[in-house]
Amino acid sequence: MxxxxxxxxxxxxxxxxxxxxxxxxxxxxxxxxxxxxxxxxxxxxxxxxxxxxxxxxxxxxxxxxxxxxxxxxKSEAEEEEKLVGVIDEYEADFLLDPLPNEHSCRETLMIADKKPLKIGDYIQYRPLGCPIPHFAKIIDENHGLYIVHIEGPCHRITGKEKEYINVGIAMVVAFEGIVIGKVPEVGHTVKFIPNHCMMQKVHSGVVVEVEGNRAYIEGIDLKVW
Ligand code: SF4
CATH class of the missing domain: 1.10.15 (3-methyladenine DNA Glycosylase II; Chain A, domain 3)
Known part of the structure; x- marks a missing residue:
């Protein structure tokens, strides 16, 4: 050089x-x-x-x-012929990784249960449409919606058992993370796989905010076809 x-x-x-x-x-x-x-x-x-x-x-x-x-x-993800969900084999547009220095993508939840909840609480819930119970920590609250980091079920192998408040079924209304693959444009309907998803299932949603390769996706749905 x-x-x-x-x-x-x-x-x-x-x-x-x-x-x-x-x-x-x-x-x-x-x-x-x-x-x-x-x-x-x-x-x-x-x-x-x-x-x-x-x-x-x-x-x-x-x-x-x-x-x-x-x-x-092209990134590695783009170069792969197809990014396919493990369970239903639908094709996804990209993988969604956690934000820098975070261990899971951020999920925004709408929780119907009336138990009092606050930032820092650990909760157990089942996302509507997903058969797997999720364990998460509340990291923020916004007008009655809760933003969480996923802790497990893999938390059980860390040996650090915590008290989880069971809130029943929750609607996952948004995801935030880093796009691995081609960054979508605001307003696009996308299919993606959250990296922490234990079933590696394809999710769909609408991109409402993009900053670099960081994306905020709302209107989450597990029905993809
Ligand atoms: S260039 Fe930016 S995104 Fe890449 S490793 Fe450094 S801080 Fe992270």
Whole structure:
């Protein structure tokens, strides 16, 4: 690599967030930087660069990369012939991974049970249309809807048994996570597999928000055909 190119690479690495979180599809920010310089990926794959605190970095990165010609490279998920659900073998558009530093995609639940619930509570529920009981932690509440991280049933093998409040059937109304594959546009109806889904079942929904490769999908349905 010439001096100019390696100097440019070092500048790009310094301007990237440095979280090494893999959300861009690469193991580390320095690998992502090298691929940016080779025109094999684009800045919009790093979701953090859209944040206010990285606004100036984004401007400088765009300037550094203005002469690089982007060659569209398909991700591994896109290159696979088909992404197919395990149970019913329907084809999905993409996989949905957890947000950086989180262990499951975020699910938004509508819970009919009237038990008092609060952020930090652990709950047991069965999503409408899914035969498997889910175990989750409430991480946020929004106008009566609960946002959760899935804990199991695999939590049982960690040996850390907790008190779960059984709330019966819950409607999963939204998912939030990182798209692994082709990022959809707002308004599109999509079929996807949440990475934590124990049945690897294809879900459908409508994309209502996209930021980089982070997507918020509402109107979740397990009936896909
Ligand atoms: S998504 Fe951004 S912060 Fe995470 S590894 Fe890629 S470049 Fe680094």
């Amino acid at each position: 010439g001096v100019d190119k390696s100097d440019k690479l070092n500048k790009i690495i310094k301007l990237l967030p440095g979280y090494n979180c893999r959300a861009c599809g690469y193991k580390r920010c320095d690998i992502f930087a090298e691929e940016l310089l080779n025109g094999r990926t684009s800045l919009d794959k790093c979701p953090f660069l859209f944040r206010e605190d990285f606004k100036q970095n984004m401007i400088e990165l765009k300037e550094l990369l203005k002469d690089v010609e982007y060659k569209e490279v």
